[in-house]
Amino acid sequence: MIIYNMKKPIDCIGSDCVGVTGDNIAYTQDFYIKGISDDSISYTIHLRFADGSVNSVTPSRVVTDGEGTAISWIIKKNDIFAHGFFEVQIEGRNKAGLVFQTEIAKLYADESLAVEDKEYENPNSETLRLRDEAYSALEEIKGQQEQIAENLNLIEQSDLSLKADKATTLSGYGITDAYTKAETDSALSLKISNEAGSVSTENIADKAVTNEKLANGAVTSMKIANNSVSGAAIVQNQINAGHIINGAVTADKLSDDVKTLINEKAKSDDVNSKLSEKADKATTLDGYGITDGEKAGNKVFGKNEVTDEENNYPSIGYLKNFYYEYSEVDEALSKKADKATTLFGYGINDAYTKQESKNLYGLNISVVFDEKFNPLNYTEAASISAGSFATGNKNIKTAFIAKNLRYIGEGAFANCDNLTDVYIDNPPESITVTSGAIPSTATIHYNADFNDNKNLIASLINLNSKLSKKYDSSNIETGSGELKTTDVNSDKINSASFEYQKIGSYVNVHIYIDFKAFSISNTNQSISLSGLPFVCCNTVNPRELCITSQKKQLAWAIARNSSSLTLLFLNTDLFAENEKLSFSLRYKIE
Amino acid sequence: MEIKEKITLDMLTPDSVSILKQQYITIDGTDIKVGDNIRNAYMNTQTEREYLKGCLPEDYYNAVLAMWGNGPTVLEPAS
Numbered sequence: 033m034i035i036y037n038m039k040k041p042i043d044c045i046g047s048d049c050v051g052v053t054g055d056n057i058a059y060t061q062d063f064y065i066k067g068i069s070d071d072s073i074s075y076t077i078h079l080r081f082a083d084g085s086v087n088s089v090t091p092s093r094v095v096t097d098g099e100g101t102a103i104s105w106i107i108k109k110n111d112i113f114a115h116g117f118f119e120v121q122i123e124g125r126n127k128a129g130l131v132f133q134t135e136i137a138k139l140y141a142d143e144s145l146a147v148e149d150k151e152y153e154n155p156n157s158e159t160l161r162l163r164d165e166a167y168s169a170l171e172e173i174k175g176q177q178e179q180i181a182e183n184l185n186l187i188e189q190s191d192l193s194l195k196a197d198k199a200t201t202l203s204g205y206g207i208t209d210a211y212t213k214a215e216t217d218s219a220l221s222l223k224i225s226n227e228a229g230s231v232s233t234e235n236i237a238d239k240a241v242t243n244e245k246l247a248n249g250a251v252t253s254m255k256i257a258n259n260s261v262s263g264a265a266i267v268q269n270q271i272n273a274g275h276i277i278n279g280a281v282t283a284d285k286l287s288d289d290v291k292t293l294i295n296e297k298a299k300s301d302d303v304n305s306k307l308s309e310k311a312d313k314a315t316t317l318d319g320y321g322i323t324d325g326e327k328a329g330n331k332v333f334g335k336n337e338v339t340d341e342e343n344n345y346p347s348i349g350y351l352k353n354f355y356y357e358y359s360e361v362d363e364a365l366s367k368k369a370d371k372a373t374t375l376f377g378y379g380i381n382d383a384y385t386k387q388e389s390k391n392l393y394g395l396n397i398s399v400v401f402d403e404k405f406n407p408l409n410y411t412e413a414a415s416i417s418a419g420s421f422a423t424g425n426k427n428i429k430t431a432f433i434a435k436n437l438r439y440i441g442e443g444a445f446a447n448c449d450n451l452t453d454v455y456i457d458n459p460p461e462s463i464t465v466t467s468g469a470i471p472s473t474a475t476i477h478y479n480a481d482f483n484d485n486k487n488l489i490a491s492l493i494n495l496n497s498k499l500s501k502k503y504d505s506s507n508i509e510t511g512s513g514e515l516k517t518t519d520v521n522s523d524k525i526n527s528a529s530f531e532y533q534k535i536g537s538y539v540n541v542h543i544y545i546d547f548k549a550f551s552i553s554n555t556n557q558s559i560s561l562s563g564l565p566f567v568c569c570n571t572v573n574p575r576e577l578c579i580t581s582q583k584k585q586l587a588w589a590i591a592r593n594s595s596s597l598t599l600l601f602l603n604t605d606l607f608a609e610n611e612k613l614s615f616s617l618r619y620k621i622e
Numbered sequence: 623m624e625i626k627e628k629i630t631l632d633m634l635t636p637d638s639v640s641i642l643k644q645q646y647i648t649i650d651g652t653d654i655k656v657g658d659n660i661r662n663a664y665m666n667t668q669t670e671r672e673y674l675k676g677c678l679p680e681d682y683y684n685a686v687l688a689m690w691g692n693g694p695t696v697l698e699p700a701s
Contacts, residue, residue: 511642511659516673532661560699562670565661567638595638595663596699621633 033062034137036122041137060092061139063103063122068132069096073124077105081114115143387435396436403429403450405490412436417469418443426450432480432487433457440469448474455480455487509534515543515561515597524550524559526610532565537622539566542614543588543597547580549609552601564595566621574619581612590619623647625656629682637666637695639686641678666695 035043075094079087092106103122105111112118117140124132188194196205202212211219224231283291317325326345332338333347335354346354356364369378375385399410400422408428411421414436422428424447433440435457445451451474456463460478470476515528526546533540541564568574568590575589584607587600599613630642643660646653662677664670671694675683 509659509661511661513660513662518669562673562699563662563664565663566640567633567663567665591699593637594665594696594699595640596665598699 033064034120036063036065036134038065038067039132039134041135059107061105061107063091063105064100065103065122065132065134066100068101068124069098070101070124070126071096072126073101073131074126075101075103076123076125077103078121078123079112080119081112082116082118083114085113087111087113112141115141396434398432398434398437399487400425400428400431401487401491402427404494405430405487406494407488407491415439415441416444417441418446420444422448424448429453430455430487433463438463440465442466442468444469445471445474453477507534507536511565513563513565515545515563517559517561521559524548524607525561528561530564534566534621537620538618539621540616540618541565542616545599545613547607547609547611547613549607549611551606552604555601555603557601559599559601560596561599562596564590564597566619567595568592568619569622570620574617576615576617578613578615580607581614582608584611586613588615588617590617626653629678631682631685632661633663634686634689636689636691639664639674639689641674666690667698668694669698 033043034041075091077089077091079089081087087110089105089108089111091103093102093104095102117138120137120139122132122134123130199205202208202210224235286294311320314320317323317327327343330340330343330345331347332344333350335350338344372378375381375383397410397412398416398421400408402408408425409422412434413420416422416437416439418441422431422445423443426447426449428445428448428451430453431445431451433454433456438458440463445454446468448471451471453475454470455477456465457480458478465476510531510533512529512531515530517525517528524547526548528543528545530544531542545561570590570592573589573592575587577585577587579585584605585602587602589598589600590596591598597617624647626646626648628644628646630644632640632642640661640663644655645657646655648654664674671690674686678686
């Protein structure tokens with residue numbers, strides 16, 4: 033018995049023998065599992081043998097006693113497959129599934145001899161070995177059976193009852209598919225001998241000998257008697273040229289009729305031969321087999337009809353429409369100028385040549401420039417000398433000498449201490465520069481035909497730069513307006529007007545006021561006049577003193593961010609009718 | 623010969639506007655300016671709103687009011 037404390041086996045002797053393999057029905061192995069006493073559990077005993085095979089058996093008896101469960105396994109033949117040690121594990125399940133599994137214990141089964149048992153459906157290892165031996169025996173039997181079949185064949189071949197008795201005739205051996213000598217001789221006696229004259233014409237049945245049965249050269253003239261073959265006996269097409277050797281048929285062998293026929297035939301063949309070289313009557317080039325002719329379809333009458341540039345060719349109409357007659361070409365060409373490189377070459381007389389342009393439009397003007405390329409002096413003269421153009425001008429920085437100026441005399445640039453460059457629009461050989469004409473500190477540049485333009489452009493840029501610093505009149509606006517006063521003060525003023533001049537962000541306003549006769553009884557009395565031309569944007573209210581035509585002292589003021597002029601009467605005064613007040617003010621408007 | 627008046631609403635802000643009036647005549651399709659520029663600035667006070675209404679055509683006045691709104695934004699100058 034193996035006693036388990038729950039899952040762990042105790043009191044287990046691994047060498048317990050549970051019987052003999054294949055013959056172990058007499059043994060019962062008992063187990064007792066302490067701590068498990070549940071009637072609803074079903075148990076299974078799982079076995080695993082040394083060769084890896086497994087088996088599961090249902091215990092023969094399960095009894096619970098309140099403290100544990102006693103399990104008895106009555107071992108049957110089917111249960112143990114192989115002798116030796118094997119592993120045992122008990123598993124308990126209920127309806128919910130696996131609830132219990134012991135640890136693996138080890139038992140032992142003795143070996144037994146192989147015992148055949150028809151009722152034994154699940155062979156143990158001993159039976160498996162017997163089965164393998166049976167397979168080996170069957171393979172051996174199969175080999176023996178093949179050897180027996182081979183031997184039987186040999187025996188049948190050597191069976192004397194199947195052999196013929198020794199004999200001298202065909203029939204003696206039962207041979208039926210061969211002729212006897214007598215039969216052969218009899219048949220040969222019916223054949224034609226090779227001797228001359230052995231075959232007579234009458235012995236040859238009509239059509240008995242056909243062309244196919246005669247080898248080439250089998251029938252020669254030597255074998256045919258004179259006159260034996262007449263024309264009537266020769267069927268149509270039977271003898272052709274291939275059958276007749278050269279010289280075999282001569283004129284003397286032919287009858288006159290045959291000669292006539294041959295002549296007619298020869299003439300006919302000659303005609304046919306010549307006709308065969310002629311083309312049948314046709315309407316197309318293909319019909320006559322002409323490959324190098326032009327097909328009518330290739331002719332096109334317009335460019336849009338060209339479909340094959342290799343084979344299409346133009347019609348006369350096409351040529352007329354798209355090509356000039358030679359006379360037209362000549363006439364057109366006569367109106368064209370020959371290729372040339374000059375205006376004169378093309379006969380153009382309403383344009384200036386480069387040189388004419390230079391001469392006519394500025395390049396014949398010699399100019400001197402200051403350091404900012406401002407032109408200082410110019411001349412159209414062909415020669416310059418001391419005092420004539422640039423002498424003594426210390427502001428001259430550069431000079432341009434035009435193409436028409438051919439002589440620079442001594443002293444022409446005397447005392448031009450700041451002269452650094454002289455650009456001459458001529459090569460050295462086309463101008464005379466006398467010694468001392470140009471200070472040695474200046475550099476002379478010949479062939480400088482563009483430098484005057486360069487200097488003039490620099491001058492214009494310089495001029496623009498200067499102009500940009502000048503006042504822009506578009507920022508000036510002048511005008512006038514009327515100032516309004518409230519009804520309360522309408523008894524004090526006849527009119528109030530102004531003229532203004534807006535310059536950029538400022539405005540100058542000249543005020544004219546014509547008073548009525550009135551008195552100021554209290555100091556600091558004021559009149560507000562609205563309608564100045566712009567809102568005052570000064571950061572501090574502008575104000576100043578002013579005096580009327582009758583020398584009354586007032587102050588004017590403009591409230592910041594307003595367009596109203598306020599007149600403040602500083603003293604008690606009596607104003608006369610048409611007393612005037614005129615003053616100018618200036619304030620910021622942006 | 624008809625004299626046309628060109629009105630410019632200059633420096634229009636919610637508080638003020640400067641009205642420039644210029645007169646032109648047209649000769650051979652070309653406008654030629656005649657007379658001085660007339661310019662007055664107006665503040666968005668109750669009094670000057672009324673001045674403005676009196677000196678501007680209605681469409682220009684409405685254009686100013688579109689910026690100024692329905693009421694004055696600047697106090698009347700103290701007298």
